[in-house]
Amino acid sequence: MIDDIVALVKGGSAMSKAGRKRARGSVKNRGSVKSHGVREGVAAERARARRGDARRRALLAGGSIALVVAVAVTIIVVKLTRTPTASAAPAVADAAAGQQVTDVPAATFDSVGTGTAAGLKTISGQPELTLDGKPELLYMGGEYCPFCAAERWVIASAVSRFGALSGLRFIHSSPTDIYPDTPTLSFYRSGYASKYLAFAGVEWYGETPDPATPTGYAYLQQPTTQQAAAFARYGGSFPFVDIGNRYLVPQAQYVPSALAGLTWAQVTSAMRDPSSPVARDIDGAANMITAAICKLTNGQPAGVCTSAGVKAANSSI
Numbered sequence: 341m342i343d344d345i346v347a348l349v350k351g352g353s354a355m356s357k358a359g360r361k362r363a364r365g366s367v368k369n370r371g372s373v374k375s376h377g378v379r380e381g382v383a384a385e386r387a388r389a390r391r392g393d394a395r396r397r398a399l400l401a402g403g404s405i406a407l408v409v410a411v412a413v414t415i416i417v418v419k420l421t422r423t424p425t426a427s428a429a430p431a432v433a434d435a436a437a438g439q440q441v442t443d444v445p446a447a448t449f450d451s452v453g454t455g456t457a458a459g460l461k462t463i464s465g466q467p468e469l470t471l472d473g474k475p476e477l478l479y480m481g482g483e484y485c486p487f488c489a490a491e492r493w494v495i496a497s498a499v500s501r502f503g504a505l506s507g508l509r510f511i512h513s514s515p516t517d518i519y520p521d522t523p524t525l526s527f528y529r530s531g532y533a534s535k536y537l538a539f540a541g542v543e544w545y546g547e548t549p550d551p552a553t554p555t556g557y558a559y560l561q562q563p564t565t566q567q568a569a570a571f572a573r574y575g576g577s578f579p580f581v582d583i584g585n586r587y588l589v590p591q592a593q594y595v596p597s598a599l600a601g602l603t604w605a606q607v608t609s610a611m612r613d614p615s616s617p618v619a620r621d622i623d624g625a626a627n628m629i630t631a632a633i634c635k636l637t638n639g640q641p642a643g644v645c646t647s648a649g650v651k652a653a654n655s656s657i
Contacts, residue, residue: 431509431526432604438508440608441493441525442500446647448623451614453652455624457494460583460632460657461590463574468636469585471538475636479527480571480580482545484514484557487592488579489524493607493622494593495541495581496525498629501644502637503534510604514547514557519596523604528560536637542567587632587657594621627653
C-alpha cells in the first residue's frame, strides 16, 4: 500500500516548491459559525496570515480537490516513513495552572453561556468515532500553531468536565508566526481518564523548523492511519477537532489576539471570571463542545449536560 501511495505522489499529483508553500498557507472554510462577526474576524486574520510567509501557517488545506489529495497523501507517506522529532519549544509543568484550566467552576460556565465564540459544524454519513465503547474527541494540531494555541484552552476545559486530564505542559506558539508567542498548553504526552468520553490529543508538529515537512516544522507525534484519513476527509487544516464524527470545529472558535501578552496564570485566572473577554471566548466555546459531547454520551453526566451553560450552547451546534 505504501508503494502505491508513493507512486501516486511521484506521479501527476506532485507539487512544486511554490505549490507546497501555497498549500501550507491556504485556508479552506469548513462550515458556518454562530457569530458572523467572529467568523469574519477569524477569516480575515487567516487571510492576513496567507499574505505572509507560508511556512508560518498551520493549515494544510489546498486550493483545489487535487491539491488537497496531494497534500493529504504526502502527509500520510511521510508520517509512515519518518521518526518524530522532539519539540525544541520550552515547556513548563505548572500544576497550579493545570488545575485551574481543568477545573473551571460550573457557575462560570453557566454565566458565560455561548459567550462570543464561534459555533460548530454538524457532519453526517460516517460511522461514529468511538474508542473502547465511548465517543471520542480527536484533536490534531501543532505546537507552533497560534490558532491551535487558542483552541487547546477550550478543549482542555471541555473534556475535563467528563473526566480527568493530566500531564499538561505549558508552552507558547511559534515566535515567528502570526500572533507570536501565544500562551497555550500542549497535549503531547498528556493522559485522560473518563467513563463517558475518549480523548486523543495529537500534536502532529512541534516548533523545531524543518523545511522538509508540509508545515515547515518538525514532526512531534505520529497520528494513526485512521486519524490521518479523518484529517484529510474533513479538509485538512489546523486546529482539527472531530467530536465523534458528528461535529467539527469548522475553524478556530475565537481570534488568538485575546491571549496576547498574557501569562498562563493570567489566562486561567481570566477563564474563571465570566465578565472577562477571555472567559467569553474560551468558556463559551467550551460550552459548545460540551453540548456536542453530551449529545453523544446520552446526556451524561447529567450535572454537566443539564447545566444552564450547556443548555444555552445547544442552539449553537
